[in-house]
Amino acid sequence: MNESAVPLLELRDGSKSYGAVRALRHGNISLRPGEVRALVGENGAGKSTLVKVLGGVVRPDEGELLVDGQEASFHSPVDARKVGVAVIYQEPTLFPDLSVAENVVMGRHPRGALRRIDRGAMHEEVQGLLDRLGVRLSPESPVRGLSIADQQIVEIAKALSFDARILIMDEPTAALSGPEVERLFGVVHTLRDQGSAVLFISHRLDEVFAICNTVTVMRDGAVVHEAPIADTTPDDMVRRMVGRELSALFPKQAAQIGPPVLDVHRLTREGVFFDVSFQVRAGEIVALAGLVGAGRSEVARAIFGIDRADAGHVDVSGRRLPVGRPQAAMGAGIAFVPEDRRVQGLVMDLSIARNATLTRLRALTRLGLIRLGAENRLTREWADRLRLRFHRLEDPVGFLSGGNQQKVVLAKWLATEPKLLILDEPTRGIDVGTKSEVHGLMSELAGRGVAVLMISSELPEVLGMADRVLVMHEGRLTEELSRDDADEERVMRAATGVEAA
Numbered sequence: 001m002n003e004s005a006v007p008l009l010e011l012r013d014g015s016k017s018y019g020a021v022r023a024l025r026h027g028n029i030s031l032r033p034g035e036v037r038a039l040v041g042e043n044g045a046g047k048s049t050l051v052k053v054l055g056g057v058v059r060p061d062e063g064e065l066l067v068d069g070q071e072a073s074f075h076s077p078v079d080a081r082k083v084g085v086a087v088i089y090q091e092p093t094l095f096p097d098l099s100v101a102e103n104v105v106m107g108r109h110p111r112g113a114l115r116r117i118d119r120g121a122m123h124e125e126v127q128g129l130l131d132r133l134g135v136r137l138s139p140e141s142p143v144r145g146l147s148i149a150d151q152q153i154v155e156i157a158k159a160l161s162f163d164a165r166i167l168i169m170d171e172p173t174a175a176l177s178g179p180e181v182e183r184l185f186g187v188v189h190t191l192r193d194q195g196s197a198v199l200f201i202s203h204r205l206d207e208v209f210a211i212c213n214t215v216t217v218m219r220d221g222a223v224v225h226e227a228p229i230a231d232t233t234p235d236d237m238v239r240r241m242v243g244r245e246l247s248a249l250f251p252k253q254a255a256q257i258g259p260p261v262l263d264v265h266r267l268t269r270e271g272v273f274f275d276v277s278f279q280v281r282a283g284e285i286v287a288l289a290g291l292v293g294a295g296r297s298e299v300a301r302a303i304f305g306i307d308r309a310d311a312g313h314v315d316v317s318g319r320r321l322p323v324g325r326p327q328a329a330m331g332a333g334i335a336f337v338p339e340d341r342r343v344q345g346l347v348m349d350l351s352i353a354r355n356a357t358l359t360r361l362r363a364l365t366r367l368g369l370i371r372l373g374a375e376n377r378l379t380r381e382w383a384d385r386l387r388l389r390f391h392r393l394e395d396p397v398g399f400l401s402g403g404n405q406q407k408v409v410l411a412k413w414l415a416t417e418p419k420l421l422i423l424d425e426p427t428r429g430i431d432v433g434t435k436s437e438v439h440g441l442m443s444e445l446a447g448r449g450v451a452v453l454m455i456s457s458e459l460p461e462v463l464g465m466a467d468r469v470l471v472m473h474e475g476r477l478t479e480e481l482s483r484d485d486a487d488e489e490r491v492m493r494a495a496t497g498v499e500a501a
Helices: 047-054 077-082 100-104 119-133 148-161 178-193 205-211 234-242 296-304 326-331 341-345 352-356 358-364 372-386 402-414 432-447 459-465 488-496
Strands: 009-018 021-031 036-040 062-067 070-072 085-088 166-170 197-201 214-219 222-228 260-269 273-281 285-289 311-316 334-337 420-424 451-455 468-473 476-482
Touching (some): 009 047, 021 197, 036 205, 047 085, 047 197, 100 119, 178 197, 197 205, 205 234, 260 296, 273 451, 273 476, 285 459, 296 326, 296 451, 352 372, 358 402, 432 459, 468 488, 476 488
Parallel strands (some): 036 214, 085 166, 285 451, 285 468
Antiparallel strands (some): 009 021
């Protein structure tokens, strides 16, 4: 990166308010050729508003935008795209029934005779873009069936097809496995070396330090720090984001381990996982680790009864659970926080209060009608306990930040007073401050005798919170490690099927 180069894109003293809420206060950021800049901060820190301003989605109330050192004004994302700004979101927005090539050139198809689409030219153009990114994808492949990682590559190719010079990547690795993350990083390095600027937004600090040159830290709508990555430490970055040390991220307390609550015996689902057996005791946090696709989430779904197991059985406190009946699992005291909170954990159009009490509707109903006062009281009780940030309980839960949405899912299940809490990727896509709160809650629940089964792809979380680590590889349990014996190398060896030398 040439620090003296004129920024490709720059925002000076930008501010944006929504009513009385100042979402962005005097924001300053610049992106230079060959720069990969991290944008970090808690949920609600102002990152999304800053990105919307840079991408032309909203116009700032104050401040100025500059493109190549010249003042510019974006009235829409189309204006931003015309000068080479592309935003790639966490969830790809592609047409699943069209091919890779058709998605890349959507709205700009090359035309041949009689204004018909020239498919040969289209495939050639898209193949050139994919070759430029150094990935092996066929332009003729349908998007349906592609992994999230491949879909994001298609989004990047689409951005390059209209000569994007500035790529804004919003949590691009949240749903990716380790090898997929490495491939995406390779693409980012290629773009950097070709002189593009990349704004990389992530809650995963290890990724920030692995790929970025510089970092911008936001808190409470303002940019509070920017520096070269080489001059910054993870602890310093967290302290600037949330005002506390990195060591507070995993507030694991010692708990009294009691009798077995969950006993999984030789559970099998053909083609998915095989002969899985383990226990989780009262007061114990057990982590189920492994790479994406190892079968961890599928085991959790079978325990809860969402998916039917073909063999084996599950006991809760010595009581055999019927196969494939989530209602029976709930009656036995199991709570299940799924990986995808937006699709599987919440009803996005319903209110915060209704989502938080979905598991208790029978208790809140009289003569077939929900007692709104009781519903609001129960929601406020959990909102206070979980430090939920909201405007009104009547607002749709979709209005909340990702971290606060996760708290609503937790409230819904904790209101059932479970014996066993299953958490599938409990801190995926949420900021470090909220992560610390979720981890603190896990430790508090274990201290009260709740058994916790945590599925996580983040090794620091696994090592920081678990009393025991169970590692899966290709549908089988390959290793069981105590808290004292678990380290990153041993977990990764078991997760990848590599035997110790």
